[in-house]
Amino acid sequence: MIQKIIFSIIFTIFITGCTYKQPIASQGATIIFKTANMKFYDKGFVTKYDNYIHLQIFSVGIVALDLKIYKDEICKDSLRCMNSKDFNEQYISSSHEYKDDFLYKLFSQDNVNFKDRKNKIFIKIKKD
Numbered sequence: 001m002i003q004k005i006i007f008s009i010i011f012t013i014f015i016t017g018c019t020y021k022q023p024i025a026s027q028g029a030t031i032i033f034k035t036a037n038m039k040f041y042d043k044g045f046v047t048k049y050d051n052y053i054h055l056q057i058f059s060v061g062i063v064a065l066d067l068k069i070y071k072d073e074i075c076k077d078s079l080r081c082m083n084s085k086d087f088n089e090q091y092i093s094s095s096h097e098y099k100d101d102f103l104y105k106l107f108s109q110d111n112v113n114f115k116d117r118k119n120k121i122f123i124k125i126k127k128d
Contacts, residue, residue, distance in 0.1 A: 028128040
């Protein structure tokens with residue numbers, strides 16, 4: 001009896017742990033991501049999931065930028081994660097005017113056309 005219960009629990013964990021997260025929406029686009037520390041202008045994908053946004057920019061068929069954007073953290077190249085505040089300060093602008101969830105809210109929009117002339121930031125997504 002106990003073996004059946006343990007087997008059921010392990011089976012349930014195995015099945016739910018291996019499920020593939022389905023994207024809510026995936027869109028090919030031309031992406032301009034220009035800050036003082038990052039400059040990309042190429043084709044890519046913006047894929048929205050329940051709790052994060054996956055941004056990929058390709059250059060000559062190779063992934064040039066791979067970001068998983070959560071409300072409170074950003075993972076660059078799937079290996080290095082940092083809280084959103086630190087990412088914004090390092091890659092977007094050292095000024096403290098951008099909220100922690102700035103990129104998450106920006107990429108959650110359907111049309112993105114963001115300009116900040118003062119901090120020399122330009123982010124635009126033109127969907128294919």
